[in-house]
Amino acid sequence: xxxxxxxxxxxxxxxxxxxxxxxxxxxxxxxxxxxxxxxxxxxxxxxxxxxxxxxxxxxxxxxxxxxxxxxxxxxxxxxxxxxxxxxxxxxxxxxxxxxxxxxxxxxxxxxxxxxxxxxxxxxxxxxxxxxxxxxxxxxxxxxxxxxxxxxxxxxxxxxxxxxxxxxxxxxxxxxxxxxxxxxxxxxxxxxxxxxxxxxxxxxxxxxxxxxxxxxxxxxxxxxxxxxxxxxxxxxxxxxxxxxxxxxxxxxxxxxxxxxxxxxxxxxxxxxxxxxxxxxxxxxxxxxxxxxxx
Amino acid sequence: xxxxxxxxxxxxxxxxxxxxxxxxxxxxxxxxxxxxxxxxxxxxxxxxxxxxxxxxxxxxxxxxxxxxxxxxxxxxxxxxxxxxxxxxxxxxxxxxxxxxxxxxxxxxxxxxxxxxxxxxxxxxxxxxxxxxxxxxxxxxxxxxxxxxxxxxxxxxxxxxxxxxxxxxxxxxxxxxxxxxxxxxxxxxxxxxxxxxxxxxxxxxxxxxxxxxxxxxxxxxxxxxxxxxxxxxxxxxxxxxxxxxxxxxxxxxxxxxxxxxxxxxxxxxxxxxxxxxxxxxxxxxxxxxxxxxxxxxxxxxxxxxxxxxxxxxxxxxxxxxxxxxxxxxxxxxxxxxxxxxxxxxxxxxxxxxxxxxxxxxxxxxxxxxxxxxxxxxxxxxxxxxxxxxxxxxxxxxxxxxxxxxxxxxxxxxxxxxxxxxxxxxxxxxxxxxxxx
Ligand code: SF4
Numbered sequence: 204x205x206x207x208x209x210x211x212x213x214x215x216x217x218x219x220x221x222x223x224x225x226x227x228x229x230x231x232x233x234x235x236x237x238x239x240x241x242x243x244x245x246x247x248x249x250x251x252x253x254x255x256x257x258x259x260x261x262x263x264x265x266x267x268x269x270x271x272x273x274x275x276x277x278x279x280x281x282x283x284x285x286x287x288x289x290x291x292x293x294x295x296x297x298x299x300x301x302x303x304x305x306x307x308x309x310x311x312x313x314x315x316x317x318x319x320x321x322x323x324x325x326x327x328x329x330x331x332x333x334x335x336x337x338x339x340x341x342x343x344x345x346x347x348x349x350x351x352x353x354x355x356x357x358x359x360x361x362x363x364x365x366x367x368x369x370x371x372x373x374x375x376x377x378x379x380x381x382x383x384x385x386x387x388x389x390x391x392x393x394x395x396x397x398x399x400x401x402x403x404x405x406x407x408x409x410x411x412x413x414x415x416x417x418x419x420x421x422x423x424x425x426x427x428x429x430x431x432x433x434x435x436x437x438x439x440x441x442x443x444x445x446x447x448x449x450x451x452x453x454x455x456x457x458x459x460x461x462x463x464x465x466x467x468x469x470x471x472x473x474x475x476x477x478x479x480x481x482x483x484x485x486x487x488x489x490x491x492x493x494x495x496x
Numbered sequence: 497x498x499x500x501x502x503x504x505x506x507x508x509x510x511x512x513x514x515x516x517x518x519x520x521x522x523x524x525x526x527x528x529x530x531x532x533x534x535x536x537x538x539x540x541x542x543x544x545x546x547x548x549x550x551x552x553x554x555x556x557x558x559x560x561x562x563x564x565x566x567x568x569x570x571x572x573x574x575x576x577x578x579x580x581x582x583x584x585x586x587x588x589x590x591x592x593x594x595x596x597x598x599x600x601x602x603x604x605x606x607x608x609x610x611x612x613x614x615x616x617x618x619x620x621x622x623x624x625x626x627x628x629x630x631x632x633x634x635x636x637x638x639x640x641x642x643x644x645x646x647x648x649x650x651x652x653x654x655x656x657x658x659x660x661x662x663x664x665x666x667x668x669x670x671x672x673x674x675x676x677x678x679x680x681x682x683x684x685x686x687x688x689x690x691x692x693x694x695x696x697x698x699x700x701x702x703x704x705x706x707x708x709x710x711x712x713x714x715x716x717x718x719x720x721x722x723x724x725x726x727x728x729x730x731x732x733x734x735x736x737x738x739x740x741x742x743x744x745x746x747x748x749x750x751x752x753x754x755x756x757x758x759x760x761x762x763x764x765x766x767x768x769x770x771x772x773x774x775x776x777x778x779x780x781x782x783x784x785x786x787x788x789x790x791x792x793x794x795x796x797x798x799x800x801x802x803x804x805x806x807x808x809x810x811x812x813x814x815x816x817x818x819x820x821x822x823x824x825x826x827x828x829x830x831x832x833x834x835x836x837x838x839x840x841x842x843x844x845x846x847x848x849x850x851x852x853x854x855x856x857x858x859x860x861x862x863x864x865x866x867x868x869x870x871x872x873x874x875x876x877x878x879x880x881x882x883x884x885x886x887x888x889x890x891x892x893x894x895x896x897x898x899x900x901x902x903x904x905x906x907x908x909x910x911x912x913x914x915x916x917x918x919x920x921x922x923x924x925x926x927x928x929x930x931x
Contacts, residue, residue: 378526379598420590
């Protein structure tokens with residue numbers, strides 16, 4: 204009889220969901236190979252394995268290690284785990300538990316060894332999550348919904364690659380503290396209304412508003428800030444991958460702008476210089492102005 | 497004129513300014529307030545234009561009708577382009593409405609000279625002040641500073657703005673005299689000096705906790721604040737232009753060579769504590785002057801200058817190691833300046849990845865500060881092999897000729913210059929100008 208166990212987590216579970224289980228297992232000396240993390244909703248053979256008991260959330264949460272038994276883990280581990288546990292890979296919780304185990308029992312400097320395969324993998328996940336978060340901060344576009352006699356509500360639709368909504372909601376709260384807003388995503392929605400942050404189930408795109416009156420102004424800006432003499436499409440696509448385009452109001456302009464760029468540049472180059480229309484006597488006399496001050 | 501029409505003219509006129517940075521300012525957010533806005537360490541690019549440039553700020557001019565006549569500038573007095581002028585309120589409203597939709601990090605406001613330098617500066621300050629005080633806006637603000645404007649105005653600008661900038665535009669005094677007749681080098685430099693001392697003083701004052709209490713509290717809500725909230729806002733005292741100052745130089749409008757450009761940048765960084773010197777390839781503009789080359793913008797040259805600038809700031813390179821007046825006044829367009837340096841200094845290679853100091857590792861083509869950091873970190877655990885470097889996602893093809901590792905010791909004499917250069921030049925590189 205081993206103390207092997209299996210743990211059922213949601214497909215979009217993240218660090219906070221994993222934490223109570225990991226703490227329980229660590230304190231009960233359950234070696235990583237005996238913990239079966241399951242988070243893909245597929246019936247796994249372990250569910251029927253009589254040797255392995257399901258560890259329930261109640262068991263995990265009710266377990267409180269006494270003060271004298273506290274296990275200290277470097278803060279860097281928590282930072283890494285918060286990020287890499289958002290990476291939608293079925294092994295993320297197993298890998299992070301294995302790293303936790305190794306940090307506690309084998310090598311407390313493990314995290315610094317970036318050539319270690321586990322650390323390398325976790326870092327790669329964390330980096331991808333960081334990038335996804337960054338893109339969310341950049342490419343969420345709020346659309347205003349107006350109400351009579353009430354403050355407007357701003358709603359955005361976004362499709363993150365990983366489970367980053369909770370991890371990124373603080374950023375939006377702290378930036379848009381004085382307005383009411385919602386960000387809708389396929390797996391989880393977040394709302395900031397009258398100073399309270401709440402989460403609701405994911406939804407589909409049709410729930411989000413389709414337009415905002417300001418978008419014409421934004422497109423006008425985008426159109427005019429572009430310099431056709433410096434076309435660098437690759438550089439643009441590297442930073443703003445096409446998969447994000449469908450939620451950006453400005454993206455409909457991109458193809459036409461690229462097509463017309465060469466002609467616009469040549470027109471500027473070929474155009475003959477003209478004579479100034481403005482009379483030169485209105486020109487500024489710096490000396491005179493300085494002396495008059 | 498409708499706002500949308502003004503926006504099209506005044507954004508178009510602003511695009512020759514390369515800066516769009518929203519990074520490196522004091523961290524703040526709108527927590528606990530009834531307003532909006534925050535800043536982040538790195539800044540955020542909310543979009544990219546097909547020219548590959550980041551769109552982070554609403555970058556516009558207040559007006560493109562300028563009383564000066566700088567030959568290279570689309571807004572010069574004698575240019576026959578459509579003119580427009582925003583009211584200060586229009587700029588404030590646009591900024592707030594764009595910000596609320598998460599299109600931007602903030603505002604970069606510049607302007608043609610209206611009436612005189614003081615009046616122009618006043619108008620710019622009015623916009624920033626209204627954003628901060630009427631709207632409690634905590635996002636990023638970059639204001640162009642007008643040389644010759646009174647110091648009191650510059651001081652106010654720095655109170656409200658995160659960054660201030662004065663563009664030097666041309667690398668040499670002679671070019672400035674002939675191409676920007678109303679500008680004055682002395683006055684530009686003295687304004688940069690003023691900015692520098694204000695920026696430094698404010699930092700010193702804050703570290704000695706004597707800073708004047710500058711807060712962005714909405715005026716009407718000041719009374720309503722509880723004691724607690726007051727304390728909170730006090731903690732977010734704002735420094736004078738906390739993101740420092742920057743400037744821009746045009747590449748290719750005059751005959752200055754890269755040596756001149758890099759020497760000028762070096763001085764600007766050193767004398768005025770510039771955060772950034774931006775370089776802008778002189779680009780065809782609508783209604784250009786006869787005095788200037790009307791050709792493709794020298795994008796590859798601009799790119800090489802940026803690389804050289806980077807090497808000076810983060811890799812410990814001296815200008816004289818990259819270019820010099822006699823033998824190499826221009827950077828090589830075929831290969832990047834670091835590789836060029838390595839090929840001219842072959843005797844220091846190969847460098848032992850497991851033993852070399854940080855400064856030496858930084859000289860290896862293909863190794864940047866971050867990778868050097870990672871090498872130093874992981875070689876404390878074990879001697880590094882090529883496989884380890886590969887796992888760090890380094891391009892072995894690039895660095896292999898210049899290094900040795902636990903399992904790899906190349907012949908000490910590198911393959912001959914031209915051959916190695918040919919091998920390392922990316923064949924696609926020449927197309928950069930054609931994109
Ligand atoms: S001062 Fe010179 S560079 Fe600036 S807007 Fe006027 S003409 Fe252009």
